[in-house]
Amino acid sequence: MVKSTAAPCVAILLLFLTETLAQRPMNKRLAAPPKPAKAQCCDEVRSLKVQVANLTSLLEELGKKQEADLRTVVKQMMELDQQSRLQEARVMEAESKYSEIHNRVEIMQLQAAQSATHTTTDAIYDCASLFNKNYKISGEYRLPKDDFLGTPELSVFCDMENNGGGWTVIQRRKVGLTSFNRDWKQYKHGFGNIRGDFWLGNEHIFRLTRQPTVLRIELEDWEGEVRYAEYGFFTVSNELNSYKLFIANYSGNAGDSLRYHNNTNFSTKNKDNDKCVDDCAQLRQGGYWYNCCTDSNLNGVFYRYGSHAKNMDGITWYAWHGPNYSLKRVEMKIRPQNFAA
Ligand SMILES: *[C@@H]1O[C@H](CO)[C@@H](O)[C@H](O)[C@H]1NC(C)=O
Numbered sequence: 001m002v003k004s005t006a007a008p009c010v011a012i013l014l015l016f017l018t019e020t021l022a023q024r025p026m027n028k029r030l031a032a033p034p035k036p037a038k039a040q041c042c043d044e045v046r047s048l049k050v051q052v053a054n055l056t057s058l059l060e061e062l063g064k065k066q067e068a069d070l071r072t073v074v075k076q077m078m079e080l081d082q083q084s085r086l087q088e089a090r091v092m093e094a095e096s097k098y099s100e101i102h103n104r105v106e107i108m109q110l111q112a113a114q115s116a117t118h119t120t121t122d123a124i125y126d127c128a129s130l131f132n133k134n135y136k137i138s139g140e141y142r143l144p145k146d147d148f149l150g151t152p153e154l155s156v157f158c159d160m161e162n163n164g165g166g167w168t169v170i171q172r173r174k175v176g177l178t179s180f181n182r183d184w185k186q187y188k189h190g191f192g193n194i195r196g197d198f199w200l201g202n203e204h205i206f207r208l209t210r211q212p213t214v215l216r217i218e219l220e221d222w223e224g225e226v227r228y229a230e231y232g233f234f235t236v237s238n239e240l241n242s243y244k245l246f247i248a249n250y251s252g253n254a255g256d257s258l259r260y261h262n263n264t265n266f267s268t269k270n271k272d273n274d275k276c277v278d279d280c281a282q283l284r285q286g287g288y289w290y291n292c293c294t295d296s297n298l299n300g301v302f303y304r305y306g307s308h309a310k311n312m313d314g315i316t317w318y319a320w321h322g323p324n325y326s327l328k329r330v331e332m333k334i335r336p337q338n339f340a341a
Pocket residue numbers: 050051054055
C-alpha cells in the first residue's frame with residue numbers, strides 16, 4: 001500500500017481512485033481546495049487509505065465473485081453445449097438409421113419399377129433374392145408387389161447373417177406379449193410385429209414355399225441353451241387344401257418334433273382340421289398343423305420363466321423339453337433349397 005504522507009501523494013491517490021472507481025464522494029474531495037493543516041492532512045490520508053484498502057478489497061472480492069460466477073456460467077454453457085451436441089448426435093444417428101431403411105425401401109421400389117420385363121430369376125420375392133442382390137444386413141425389408149409372380153407387397157424380416165444368411169423369417173416368439181390364439185383369417189394373412197413376435201401368414205408361406213424350400217427352426221430354453229431343427233424340404237399347400245404341411249429330411253440337435261405333424265392340415269380356434277376327436281387348437285391355444293394333438297406347439301402360449309411347467313399349451317418341442325416346458329425363444333425361417341451364398 002501507499003506509505004507517503006505528503007500532499008501530492010493524496011492527489012495521486014485520489015486520481016487513482018477517480019480513475020479506477022469513479023466514486024462520486026472522491027470527486028468532491030478532489031474538487032475542494034487542499035487543506036493546509038498538517039494534522040488534518042494526515043488524518044484525511046489515513047481515512048482515505050482505509051477507504052482505498054476497503055474498496056480495493058471490495059473490488060477484489062467482487063472480481064473474485066464475478067470470476068467465479070463467470071466460470072460457473074461458462075461451465076454451464078459448455079455443459080449445455082455438450083448436451084445439445086449429444087442430442088444432435090442421437091438425432092443424427094436415428095435419422096441415418098431411418099434413411100438407411102428408407103433407402104432400402106426406395107431401392108426395392110425402384111427395382112420393382114424397372115423390372116417390368118423381368119423373369120423369375122431376377123425377381124425379388126424373398127430374402128434370398130435380396131441377399132443375392134447384395135443386401136447383407138439383417139432387418140426389415142419391404143418386398144415389392146410382383147405381378148409376374150402374383151405376389152403382393154410384403155414386409156419381411158431377413159436374417160442375412162446366421163447360417164449363411166438369405167433367410168426369410170416366417171415366425172418368431174421372443175417378447176411374449178402377442179397372443180397367438182388367433183382365428184383362421186388372422187393366421188391366413190399374418191399378425192404381430194415383424195421385429196418382434198409374429199406369424200408371417202399362411203398365404204405368404206404358401207407362396208414362398210412353391211419353390212423347393214428349407215425350413216430352419218431355432219429354439220432357446222430359459223437356461224439360454226440354443227438348439228435347432230432343420231428340414232431340407234418344407235412346403236404348405238394352398239388354402240383350399242387347408243395349408244397342409246409337408247416336411248422331409250430332418251437334421252439338427254433339437255429332435256424331430258415336427259414329423260408327427262407331417263401331412264396334417266392347419267387348424268385354428270375357429271377351424272378344427274386336426275386328426276383328433278378333441279379340438280386341438282382350443283386345447284393347445286394356438287394355430288398349428290395339429291395331429292392328435294402335438295409333438296410340438298410353436299404357436300402356443302408364451303409362459304414366462306416360473307410358470308412354464310404348469311400346462312401343455314405352452315411353446316413346446318417334446319423331443320427336447322417335453323410337453324410341459326414352454327420355450328423362451330423360437331424362430332422359424334425359410335430359404336430356397338438352391339440358395340448359394
Ligand atoms: C471499511 O471497513 C471497515 C471495517 O471493515 C468498516 O467499518 C468501514 O465502514 C469501511 N469503510 C468503507 C468506506 O467501506
